[in-house]
Amino acid sequence: MEKQTIQAGFNFLLQDDNEKIIFGAAKRLHISPVQTNYDDFIQEGYLAFVQAYARYPSLVADDPQKFRVFAYQAVYWRLLDLIRQTSRVAEKIQFDQETLDAQPQSSGDLAFDAIYTDQLFQELYQCCTLAEQNFLKDCYVLHLKNNEIAAKHHVSRQCVSNLRRSVGNKALAQISKNNH
Secondary structure, three states, X not given: OOHHHHHXXXXXXXXXXXXXXXXXXXXXXXXXXXXXXXXXXXXXXXXXXXXXXXXXOOOHHHOHHHHHHHHHHHHHHHHHHHHHHHHHHHHHHHHHHHHHHOOOOOHHHHHXXXXXXXXXXXXXXXXXXXXXXXXXXXXXXXXXXXXXHHHHHOOOXXXXXXXXXXXXXXXXXXXXXXXX
């Protein structure tokens, strides 16, 4: 755009309440003065008006009303594009924040959890009977299922379920003791 065309566009904008075009487009898009970026939208509207003036195919002075319709549409589309753009940025920021929130614990937290779990296992193992100790090794070290543990030790699944319950109760007691 030439400097003279830009200046002429701004001059025309300031004549005959042509600024109402920008405020009308903003109002139609529900852009209000209470929004934090309201002034930015209005400034972009001014620039869109001047760009429309420079792009208008015929002389504006020949039919100013026809140009106002053209300018209104150009301002409306520009502001709508900006709203969409800011909406996409806000969605991306929100998505990024949700992704960060869903990240696994830091390696320091994981190391602490591993140490705590190991300590709890050792304390629990010490206070268990021989059958319960075998259950702990089979379940938490070898990752065997109840029916596999029952087959390995030639006992019923009900017996393994009872061992699970008694070891669980002892684990809860140990955790409660460690937290006090």
